Amino acid sequence: MPELPEVETTLRGIAPHLQDQIVSDVVIRNANLRWPIPKDLPKLLRGRTVRSLQRRAKYLLVAFDHGTLILHLGMSGSLRILPHGTSAEKHDHFDLVLGNGELMRLRDPRRFGAVLWHEGDVAEHVLLAHLGPEPLSVEFDSKYLYDATRKRNAAIKLAIMDSQLVVGVGNIYANEALFRAGIRPQLAANKVSRPRCKRLVQAIKEVLREAIKQGGSSLRDFIHSDGSSGYFQQHYFVYGRKDEACKQCRTPIKHIKQGQRSSFYCPQCQK
DNA sequence: CGCCAGGCCTGCACGC
DNA sequence: TGCGTGCAGGCCTGGC
Structure with a gap:
C-alpha cells in the first residue's frame, strides 16, 4: 500500500x-x-x-x-x-x-x-x-491550511486527504497526523483553529518525514527483495488499533467510517 | 463464501 | 451558467 x-x-x-x-x-x-x-x-x-x-x-x-x-x-x-x-x-x-x-x-x-x-x-x-502543494514543501504551511479549509464543512480528515488541498496524505498518515495533532478526524475542517492548523501541518510533515527516513534505512532490502519489506513498519498510534489501548492514555481507540474509509482515533487525546 | 483494504478518478447532486 | 463542494461508485486481488 x-x-x-x-x-x-x-x-x-x-x-x-x-x-x-x-x-x-x-x-x-x-x-x-x-x-x-x-x-x-x-x-x-x-x-x-x-x-x-x-x-x-x-x-x-x-x-x-x-x-x-x-x-x-x-x-x-x-x-x-x-x-x-x-x-x-x-x-x-x-x-x-x-x-x-x-x-x-x-x-x-x-x-x-x-x-x-x-x-x-x-x-x-x-x-x-489540479494537484495541491507537496506536503513537505514550504508552501504547505499553517496559513495555507487555515485559508484552504475555511469554506470546507467536510471533516478535517477528508480535507487533508483531498489531493486538491494537499497531495500525498493517504489514509494511514491522515489518521496518524490527526492523532499527533490532537484533532478528531470528524471535526469540520472550517472549525480547526489557526493554532491547531499549525499543529496539524507540523504533524503531517513529521509523520511523512519519519516514514521516509525509515524507508531510506531499508532501501537496499526494498529494491532487491519483494518490495514490501520492513520499511513500512513505523509504529502506529491509532491506525489499525481499534479497541486497543491508546499509547498515551490507555483509552480504547475508536474506529469509524468516513467517506467509505476507516478512521481511528483516541476519544480522550483527540478533541 | 462474503467482506474488507487501499488510491483516487469519475459522475452525480447540490447550493451559491 | 459555472464553479466549488460533498458524496458514492467503481476498479481488482489477496487474506481472513
Whole structure:
C-alpha cells in the first residue's frame, strides 16, 4: 500500500539505476491497469535515454527528451530493479529494459496502478494539473491550511486527504497526523483553529518525514527483495488499533467510517 | 463464501 | 451558467 513515503523511497531506489540509461526494450504483459498502458510505448522508448526522475504526489515521473513516462503504484504496486532475463511472475505487468543489463519491473496484483505517456510539460497532464502543494514543501504551511479549509464543512480528515488541498496524505498518515495533532478526524475542517492548523501541518510533515527516513534505512532490502519489506513498519498510534489501548492514555481507540474509509482515533487525546 | 483494504478518478447532486 | 463542494461508485486481488 504505497503512500507518499513508499513512493519517495521507490524513487530513490530506482533513480540511480535508471538515470542516463538507454531503454533497450519495453515489455507489456498485461496492459489492463487503471488505464490501458499505451501500446506504442515500446516504439516510443526504444533507444531513448532517461534524462531525470522525479516524484509529484504519488506519481513517479521518468523524463525523456521527447516526453515523460508517468507511473503510479496504485495500492498494490511495486517497482524492482532486476537483472536481464529474470523470469516474470503472475502480476508482473510491465518491464523497462535498460542498456546496463538491468530492468525495472512493475508488479501490481490489484492493477490500480498506471503507466502513462505524456509529451510536453508533464505538469499540465490532466492527472497532475489540479494537484495541491507537496506536503513537505514550504508552501504547505499553517496559513495555507487555515485559508484552504475555511469554506470546507467536510471533516478535517477528508480535507487533508483531498489531493486538491494537499497531495500525498493517504489514509494511514491522515489518521496518524490527526492523532499527533490532537484533532478528531470528524471535526469540520472550517472549525480547526489557526493554532491547531499549525499543529496539524507540523504533524503531517513529521509523520511523512519519519516514514521516509525509515524507508531510506531499508532501501537496499526494498529494491532487491519483494518490495514490501520492513520499511513500512513505523509504529502506529491509532491506525489499525481499534479497541486497543491508546499509547498515551490507555483509552480504547475508536474506529469509524468516513467517506467509505476507516478512521481511528483516541476519544480522550483527540478533541 | 462474503467482506474488507487501499488510491483516487469519475459522475452525480447540490447550493451559491 | 459555472464553479466549488460533498458524496458514492467503481476498479481488482489477496487474506481472513
